[in-house]
Amino acid sequence: MADGIELEVEGLTRRYSPQVAVGPISFEVRAGEFFSLLGPSGCGKTTTLRCIAGFETLNAGAIRLRGERLDDKPPHRRDVGLVFQNYALFPHLSVFDNVAFGLKLRRVAKAEIIERVGRILRLVDLAPLAERFPAQLSGGQQQRVAIARSLVLEPRILMFDEPLSNLDLKLRIQMRDELRSLQRRLGKTAIYVTHDQTEALALSDRIAVLSHGHIEQIGTPDEIYERPATSFVAEFIGNSNLLPATIVERGEREVIVEIERGLRLRSAGGNLAGDGHEVVVLIRPERIQIKAPGVGGTPGHNRFSARIVTVTYLGDDLRLDLELATGQMLQGALKNAGAARDWTPAQMVQILVDPADLRLLRR
Amino acid sequence: MASEPAAAFEVGRQVKPGRRVGAPPVWAVLIEPYALFLLFLLIVPLANVALFSIHRYSPTRIALPDLTFDNYRKIADPYYLRLFARTLKLGLITTVVCALLGYPLAYWLARARPRLQAFGLFLLIMPLMVSAVIRIFGWIVILGRKGLVNEVFAALGLEPVRLLYTDTAVVIGLVNVFLPFMALPLMAAIERIPPNLEEAAQNLGANWYQMFRRTILPLSLPGLISGSLLVYSISISAFVTPALMGNSRERMAAQQIYDEVLVSFNWPSASSLALTLMLLTLALMFLALYATRRAARLERGR
Numbered sequence: 001m002a003d004g005i006e007l008e009v010e011g012l013t014r015r016y017s018p019q020v021a022v023g024p025i026s027f028e029v030r031a032g033e034f035f036s037l038l039g040p041s042g043c044g045k046t047t048t049l050r051c052i053a054g055f056e057t058l059n060a061g062a063i064r065l066r067g068e069r070l071d072d073k074p075p076h077r078r079d080v081g082l083v084f085q086n087y088a089l090f091p092h093l094s095v096f097d098n099v100a101f102g103l104k105l106r107r108v109a110k111a112e113i114i115e116r117v118g119r120i121l122r123l124v125d126l127a128p129l130a131e132r133f134p135a136q137l138s139g140g141q142q143q144r145v146a147i148a149r150s151l152v153l154e155p156r157i158l159m160f161d162e163p164l165s166n167l168d169l170k171l172r173i174q175m176r177d178e179l180r181s182l183q184r185r186l187g188k189t190a191i192y193v194t195h196d197q198t199e200a201l202a203l204s205d206r207i208a209v210l211s212h213g214h215i216e217q218i219g220t221p222d223e224i225y226e227r228p229a230t231s232f233v234a235e236f237i238g239n240s241n242l243l244p245a246t247i248v249e250r251g252e253r254e255v256i257v258e259i260e261r262g263l264r265l266r267s268a269g270g271n272l273a274g275d276g277h278e279v280v281v282l283i284r285p286e287r288i289q290i291k292a293p294g295v296g297g298t299p300g301h302n303r304f305s306a307r308i309v310t311v312t313y314l315g316d317d318l319r320l321d322l323e324l325a326t327g328q329m330l331q332g333a334l335k336n337a338g339a340a341r342d343w344t345p346a347q348m349v350q351i352l353v354d355p356a357d358l359r360l361l362r363r
Numbered sequence: 364m365a366s367e368p369a370a371a372f373e374v375g376r377q378v379k380p381g382r383r384v385g386a387p388p389v390w391a392v393l394i395e396p397y398a399l400f401l402l403f404l405l406i407v408p409l410a411n412v413a414l415f416s417i418h419r420y421s422p423t424r425i426a427l428p429d430l431t432f433d434n435y436r437k438i439a440d441p442y443y444l445r446l447f448a449r450t451l452k453l454g455l456i457t458t459v460v461c462a463l464l465g466y467p468l469a470y471w472l473a474r475a476r477p478r479l480q481a482f483g484l485f486l487l488i489m490p491l492m493v494s495a496v497i498r499i500f501g502w503i504v505i506l507g508r509k510g511l512v513n514e515v516f517a518a519l520g521l522e523p524v525r526l527l528y529t530d531t532a533v534v535i536g537l538v539n540v541f542l543p544f545m546a547l548p549l550m551a552a553i554e555r556i557p558p559n560l561e562e563a564a565q566n567l568g569a570n571w572y573q574m575f576r577r578t579i580l581p582l583s584l585p586g587l588i589s590g591s592l593l594v595y596s597i598s599i600s601a602f603v604t605p606a607l608m609g610n611s612r613e614r615m616a617a618q619q620i621y622d623e624v625l626v627s628f629n630w631p632s633a634s635s636l637a638l639t640l641m642l643l644t645l646a647l648m649f650l651a652l653y654a655t656r657r658a659a660r661l662e663r664g665r
Contacts, residue, residue: 053562053566054565055562055565074565074570075562075565075566076565076566076567076568076569076570076573076574077568078566080566081566082562082563082566084559084562084563086557086559088557088559088560088562088563089563090560090563090564090577090578091582092581092582101564101567101569101577102567102568105567105568105569105573106568149567150566150567153567153568
């Protein structure tokens with residue numbers, strides 16, 4: 001990945017009304033990077049994308065493409081490709097003409113148009129369908145036409161607005177992988193908007209998690225999942241057990257917190273974000289180890305006894321709702337394999353959590 | 364026979380639910396009143412007109428029983444050829460002006476917020492709610508020799524222009540009333556075009572004009588064609604507006620027909636003119652519809 005900054009968004013603000021506003025949002029996208037804007041609907045991710053494309057005007061802030069101001073240019077002079085959620089293919093034009101649309105506007109010579117459109121259609125595996133019309137294509141094929149139509153113009157940045165949300169699950173995963181390998185092969189800078197955390201984690205080099213018009217955290221998928229900056233990020237990405245707690249003892253290598261009803265937990269020292277006294281404890285369900293009572297665990301792990309309340313069968317996974325002896329509820333996740341298959345409701349178990357897997361977040 | 368309807372109903376049930384044996388199908392019942400209306404008030408009189416058009420004219424008895432095609436042959440006369448040419452020309456100009464004015468209006472209406480759209484539609488349809496005579500009187504006040512336009516011209520030190528009783532006045536008057544017939548189908552067609560097609564075009568490098576020409580225009584073509592057909596066919600048969608605002612010697616076809624029916628009582632000649640006008644309109648309509656269907660078929664890629 002090159003280190004150059006391709007796109008810089010600085011203090012982007014878009015106000016719809018005194019109550020509804022997005023921003024200020026700031027982030028940088030590096031050249032060749034796959035950057036995702038992830039958040040629930042209404043978080044401002046699509047607005048941010050539309051501001052970059054030029055379909056929304058900023059109330060404040062700046063957008064720069066390789067150091068050059070972008071936000072004062074009209075949409076048709078921005079050189080950033082956008083793949084729309086519903087693809088927005090031109091229904092009156094064939095696949096070939098859809099892809100050639102931008103080239104014709106740029107007055108590219110006919111022979112070159114044929115050559116470039118042909119090349120890009122082969123790249124997305126649509127060459128045999130060049131004469132078809134959008135209505136005659138499947139969702140996945142339409143999607144690829146939309147990508148080809150942007151890609152053929154060789155834009156500086158390719159942007160995607162929830163491009164997979166109209167596809168069924170199997171195709172979504174297939175297109176997701178195709179998209180990723182295409183972007184890698186071409187080394188194209190990509191900005192991807194989605195509300196689907198799995199998609200963002202699987203595709204991105206870096207993710208910006210948005211909520212209520214603000215960025216909660218920017219980081220690699222691993223950082224976002226393992227070290228969420230806020231309880232919103234922890235809750236939005238993956239499943240999580242979040243327990244309010246107060247810090248009892250703050251050591252170099254170990255922090256001790258107390259959750260309600262006097263239960264004390266040990267957390268690794270480096271896991272404390274910020275310096276507040278009031279925190280939220282995050283335990284990922286899959287990091288909870290479940291053992292039969294009396295079986296010896298790793299020394300130094302947090303250990304409680306609990307009762308299995310329900311076992312939810314998810315196919316590849318089993319989700320366990322656990323009630324601690326002190327009354328708190330925790331959620332555990334196990335692979336549907338081996339001994340895990342024997343757990344049944346009402347069984348008494350012991351729970352082990354590695355202090356390294358216990359994140360402390362700002363409240 | 365109290366039991367008869369029930370029995371019939373029962374028999375009917377066995378054949379097809381909800382339909383009695385021997386009863387006409389539902390669609391026939393539904394269109395029957397209007398079909399009768401059309402038959403007696405349109406088709407029969409039209410057949411009568413067609414009959415008149417192939418009878419010889421007599422100044423004393425209006426029509427003689429012998430058959431002739433003279434009434435049609437006469438249309439080849441320079442006078443009648445000019446009449447039809449002028450009628451078709453004014454219809455065409457009216458249609459073009461309506462399209463030019465109607466497109467931006469229809470685009471704006473189609474993309475306006477609902478409340479603004481409702482208000483715009485109200486303004487658009489308003490001319491249709493005003494009586495023709497009052498509307499035309501308004502235009503006479505504006506376009507007349509001492510009218511508003513000429514007073515403004517005089518104030519600016521310009522020569523007065525003759526507007527009223529010219530073809531220009533007729534076109535102005537026709538456009539005024541018929542604009543909704545162009546703008547409404549156009550608006551409906553543009554509303555069906557997803558707004559993000561416009562954004563996609565712009566994202567691919569089209570400025571607003573290029574976007575319009577390459578997406579909105581081809582995709583709203585069906586609306587333009589139906590609007591044009593409507594405006595064209597009603598303007599070439601217009602009577603009141605050209606009669607009150609046009610030159611009495613440079614007439615449109617409907618005025619000529621009116622004169623021949625009510626002034627010279629040459630019903631056979633008037634009938635042949637009326638039928639010719641009608642057939643011309645129908646022919647143009649079929650041509651336009653054929654062209655659209657062809658275009659639609661091409662679009663679907665067959």
